[in-house]
Amino acid sequence: MIGPRPNSSSNAGNAGSNDGCPAVSGVAPRPQGRHAARWSGRAFVANSALVMLPLAAAALWFASLAHVDVSRMTDLGLVSVLPPSAFAALLLLTISFALAVQRRGTPRLVLLLHVVILIAIIHATPSILYGTLRYSWAWRHVGIVDYIYRHHSVDPGIDAYHNWPGFFALSALALEIAGAGNAIGVATWAPPVFNLLFLGGLLGILRSFTDDRRLLWLASWFFVATNWVGQDYFSPQAFSYFLNLVIIGLCLRWLRGSFPTPLGAVARWRTLAPAPIVRLVHRLVPGPVSDPAWGVEARPPAERSVMFIVAIILFAVIVVSHQLTPFMTILAVTALVVSGRCNARWLPVLMAVMTTTWVVYVATAFLQGNLSWIVQSIFQLFDNVSSTLVNFSQASAGQQFIVLADRSLTATVGGLAILGFIRRLRHGYLDTAAALLMLAPFLMLGGNAYGGEIMFRVYFFSLPYLAFFAAALLYPSEASGTSWRTAAIVVAISVALLMGLTVAYFGQDRMTYFTPNEVASAEYVHDVAPPGALIMDGTSDWPQQYKNYEMYDYQSLVHLDKEDRTRLFEDPVQFIAAIMEDPRYSKAFLTISRSQKAEVDMRGVLPFGSLDRIEQALRESERFQVVYQNSDATVFALRNSASTGGR
Amino acid sequence: MHSTERRGELGGRVERGTPWPAILGLSTVAAWAVTIPHAAPPFHEVVVFWFLAVCPGMAVVRVLRLRETLSQWILAVSLSIALDTILAMVQLYGRWWSPTGGFIALTIITLAGSVLDTALPNEAGEQVSTTTLTELLGEVRVFRDAKSTIPAEPPSRRRRTGHPMSRRWAIAGLLPALTILLLIGAAAGVVPQLPDAQTLDPRAGLSAFVETISGEGSAVVGIAVAALLGILLIERELEMAMGRAIPGAWAGCRNVAIALLIVVFGTVIGLRVACLASPLFCLGGASLP
Numbered sequence: 007m008i009g010p011r012p013n014s015s016s017n018a019g020n021a022g023s024n025d026g027c028p029a030v031s032g033v034a035p036r037p038q039g040r041h042a043a044r045w046s047g048r049a050f051v052a053n054s055a056l057v058m059l060p061l062a063a064a065a066l067w068f069a070s071l072a073h074v075d076v077s078r079m080t081d082l083g084l085v086s087v088l089p090p091s092a093f094a095a096l097l098l099l100t101i102s103f104a105l106a107v108q109r110r111g112t113p114r115l116v117l118l119l120h121v122v123i124l125i126a127i128i129h130a131t132p133s134i135l136y137g138t139l140r141y142s143w144a145w146r147h148v149g150i151v152d153y154i155y156r157h158h159s160v161d162p163g164i165d166a167y168h169n170w171p172g173f174f175a176l177s178a179l180a181l182e183i184a185g186a187g188n189a190i191g192v193a194t195w196a197p198p199v200f201n202l203l204f205l206g207g208l209l210g211i212l213r214s215f216t217d218d219r220r221l222l223w224l225a226s227w228f229f230v231a232t233n234w235v236g237q238d239y240f241s242p243q244a245f246s247y248f249l250n251l252v253i254i255g256l257c258l259r260w261l262r263g264s265f266p267t268p269l270g271a272v273a274r275w276r277t278l279a280p281a282p283i284v285r286l287v288h289r290l291v292p293g294p295v296s297d298p299a300w301g302v303e304a305r306p307p308a309e310r311s312v313m314f315i316v317a318i319i320l321f322a323v324i325v326v327s328h329q330l331t332p333f334m335t336i337l338a339v340t341a342l343v344v345s346g347r348c349n350a351r352w353l354p355v356l357m358a359v360m361t362t363t364w365v366v367y368v369a370t371a372f373l374q375g376n377l378s379w380i381v382q383s384i385f386q387l388f389d390n391v392s393s394t395l396v397n398f399s400q401a402s403a404g405q406q407f408i409v410l411a412d413r414s415l416t417a418t419v420g421g422l423a424i425l426g427f428i429r430r431l432r433h434g435y436l437d438t439a440a441a442l443l444m445l446a447p448f449l450m451l452g453g454n455a456y457g458g459e460i461m462f463r464v465y466f467f468s469l470p471y472l473a474f475f476a477a478a479l480l481y482p483s484e485a486s487g488t489s490w491r492t493a494a495i496v497v498a499i500s501v502a503l504l505m506g507l508t509v510a511y512f513g514q515d516r517m518t519y520f521t522p523n524e525v526a527s528a529e530y531v532h533d534v535a536p537p538g539a540l541i542m543d544g545t546s547d548w549p550q551q552y553k554n555y556e557m558y559d560y561q562s563l564v565h566l567d568k569e570d571r572t573r574l575f576e577d578p579v580q581f582i583a584a585i586m587e588d589p590r591y592s593k594a595f596l597t598i599s600r601s602q603k604a605e606v607d608m609r610g611v612l613p614f615g616s617l618d619r620i621e622q623a624l625r626e627s628e629r630f631q632v633v634y635q636n637s638d639a640t641v642f643a644l645r646n647s648a649s650t651g652g653r
Numbered sequence: 654m655h656s657t658e659r660r661g662e663l664g665g666r667v668e669r670g671t672p673w674p675a676i677l678g679l680s681t682v683a684a685w686a687v688t689i690p691h692a693a694p695p696f697h698e699v700v701v702f703w704f705l706a707v708c709p710g711m712a713v714v715r716v717l718r719l720r721e722t723l724s725q726w727i728l729a730v731s732l733s734i735a736l737d738t739i740l741a742m743v744q745l746y747g748r749w750w751s752p753t754g755g756f757i758a759l760t761i762i763t764l765a766g767s768v769l770d771t772a773l774p775n776e777a778g779e780q781v782s783t784t785t786l787t788e789l790l791g792e793v794r795v796f797r798d799a800k801s802t803i804p805a806e807p808p809s810r811r812r813r814t815g816h817p818m819s820r821r822w823a824i825a826g827l828l829p830a831l832t833i834l835l836l837i838g839a840a841a842g843v844v845p846q847l848p849d850a851q852t853l854d855p856r857a858g859l860s861a862f863v864e865t866i867s868g869e870g871s872a873v874v875g876i877a878v879a880a881l882l883g884i885l886l887i888e889r890e891l892e893m894a895m896g897r898a899i900p901g902a903w904a905g906c907r908n909v910a911i912a913l914l915i916v917v918f919g920t921v922i923g924l925r926v927a928c929l930a931s932p933l934f935c936l937g938g939a940s941l942p
Contacts (some may be wrong), residue, residue, distance in 0.1 A: 158750030175741035182752040183702035206727045252731040310894040323735045356886045363879040
């Protein structure tokens with residue numbers, strides 16, 4: 007049976023429910039004045055302990071960072087240099103969270119404190135420990151902001167970023183108002199800030215799915231514990247992702263509805279499905295099933311109107327900021343409208359018109375240069391997926407382990423979500439909206455390879471709902487999961503997920519982290535290179551393009567085609583000198599750094615040790631001179647600087 | 654900052670008593686103070702980023718009188734950065750880049766929202782004597798008509814506020830639109846007077862904007878169709894949201910217009926993409942740049 011469920015647990019339409027932790031059958035309703043009771047007697051002791059434990063875990067974690075020597079990182083990344091006390095801190099935090107979430111009556115702020123500390127531990131650690139901006143892509147984004155900061159305009163012909171400049175324009179304006187010289191400092195702290203924003207957007211969505219406080223906070227915890235894809239750095243995708251979460255939250259909460267749609271045919275599935283399937287489903291789901299969101303009251307008209315306008319404004323910002331997120335948002339909102347969970351039936355059409363208009367009429371330069379592969383990749387499902395699953399046979403053993411860990415983590419959360427969906431069904435809840443939102447991003451697999459990242463992005467956009475169903479495995483209904491055994495299982499699963507997260511999220515830090523010496527070498531190159539210079543590198547994994555980037559031409563040895571690679575390895579001096587002597591360039595530099603060598607070793611993008619051999623050959627050559635060097639980077643230029651007369 | 658709390662209708666925590674107008678006002682003053690040249694104290698960026706990330710949106714959201722802290726914060730932050738971004742984009746594409754102008758525009762939004770927040774009835778039903786503005790905005794036709802369709806509010810809420818909730822929402826509904834107009838107006842009117850304005854000719858900026866987004870004549874048609882289609886879709890959606898039934902003839906005409914515009918838009922987009930793919934498909938033999 008699908009239909010309104012009496013005494014449904016969802017808060018979606020139940021005005022006047024209690025504090026989000028409704029009474030369980032067999033459990034007496036809490037008396038009035040419980041708020042005061044929470045902070046008296048035994049409750050006070052318990053709550054105080056649940057405040058002190060996460061704070062102690064945070065203190066232990068950050069104290070243990072004092073003994074970390076990041077220069078000793080191996081191919082396993084940051085995990086390889088973390089002391090046992092750091093893992094003890096994570097375990098302590100996990101146990102404290104499991105106790106807090108299991109115990110009815112734990113104040114929300116205490117639960118929030120646990121999740122915030124987890125975010126701080128995972129995402130603020132690199133900012134604190136490294137002191138430099140992680141990820142070469144983040145440095146490039148700093149460079150776009152720098153361009154707008156200096157020119158107060160964009161040049162769509164330079165690259166794709168200039169066709170979706172919303173986030174960069176915002177950053178440039180904010181920096182200029184604040185009087186900051188560049189975005190590096192802000193970018194360094196972007197991951198923890200973005201993750202806090204994600205948490206806010208996520209809570210806004212989850213509250214529409216359930217009233218069960220335990221389910222809501224465990225889902226948030228799982229979200230943080232499984233978000234390993236690293237899309238939270240200083241980037242337009244992180245910015246747009248937050249807005250995407252807010253829009254979905256608006257649709258679920260303020261633009262919500264329940265009207266019959268073609269998907270309502272699901273309600274008649276028994277008459278349509280073959281008998282064996284019906285029997286199988288009956289074994290899986292013995293009792294009646296209802297969608298918690300079905301039959302909810304619509305919000306008052308004025309509220310819906312205002313929130314509709316707000317949703318359009320937020321979506322407009324997404325449209326001008328990022329290429330992929332508008333499509334993910336359209337898919338999600340369409341899923342909600344088609345399933346009758348969102349009353350704004352024309353919103354997906356309007357979103358599609360806005361997106362198309364921007365892509366076709368404003369991002370023309372990008373579209374013109376990339377139309378062919380975009381069209382070719384449509385409906386190429388297998389190719390799009392396989393482009394993400396890079397062959398790591400050339401990678402180091404440590405990197406292969408990292409890949410195994412992140413794929414296992416993804417598979418685990420997927421498996422938990424499937425089991426959670428089934429368990430929730432068995433308890434009588436058919437979460438149509440959450441299920442559709444979880445599946446909607448997968449449609450993009452047929453649309454685009456997105457530079458080999460589409461699987462990561464699909465996972466990222468599905469993650470809030472995967473986390474919800476994974477948490478539902480432990481707390482499928484308010485009456486279940488009340489024993490302390492459940493808390494033990496929460497600890498066990500969380501520990502497994504967090505181990506996977508620390509390996510997957512920090513696993514590439516040997517190459518994504520840049521030492522102060524590497525940053526100094528990059529500053530040198532960008533300071534001395536005249537306009538029109540060529541800036542070469544072994545791989546693009548170093549702090550490049552962060553300043554005056556439109557003035558230079560960048561080339562990486564890793565991007566050479568097969569024939570040129572052969573020539574490079576046969577005679578690196580002659581091959582590189584030929585490129586750097588090109589009279590089109592006013593001057594030319596080649597930087598070889600520790601992080602580039604780490605990428606070569608870890609990912610096998612060039613033969614193992616090849617950058618060391620190239621560096622050695624250039625050092626021994628009389629045609630090159632070392633113009634800058636420190637323990638982590640060397641910068642070469644041609645000795646007689648014959649190319650300086652090019653311009 | 655003193656704040657008392659109680660439970661919201663949907664289980665969320667409700668904030669009551671936080672003096673947001675004062676906080677917004679102080680934040681604005683602090684943000685301006687720390688950006689005085691050569692007087693920037695340590696962490697001045699934090700003060701400015703707090704202002705940019707929270708204050709303009711909070712000023713708008715406060716007028717909505719949302720009953721839950723979480724919703725209030727989520728919307729405040731998202732609206733703030735959305736308004737900041739829209740302002741930055743208007744300046745960027747309009748060649749009116751002026752951080753000072755942007756700062757002034759955001760300050761006006763924040764302070765205007767704070768004044769409205771003070772003027773509107775608060776949770777306890779106390780009302781400051783600026784009812785004229787409230788009445789004026791609340792009587793905008795579309796919202797006034799909608800008032801009759803609003804489901805009955807809980808008596809407790811009506812007693813507490815002493816004011817139909819729809820009026821607040823009506824005012825709040827106008828704020829985003831007014832805000833955008835204000836941003837554009839501020840950029841056009843104020844920016845040329847500022848010392849750090851890069852381009853002092855708004856007309857040049859406008860033509861540059863049109864040039865940027867079109868490139869050639871047919872694009873103007875496409876964008877115009879998209880704009881018209883967008884307006885009709887928004888109008889239709891708002892009508893549905895308000896639960897009002899417009900006269901049948903107009904509704905029919907509008908639906909036909911929407912259908913036609915969707916077809917025209919699809920055709921124009923298809924031609925544009927085909928032209929991008931190959932000059933053979935470009936109308937009039939003129940290929941895109």
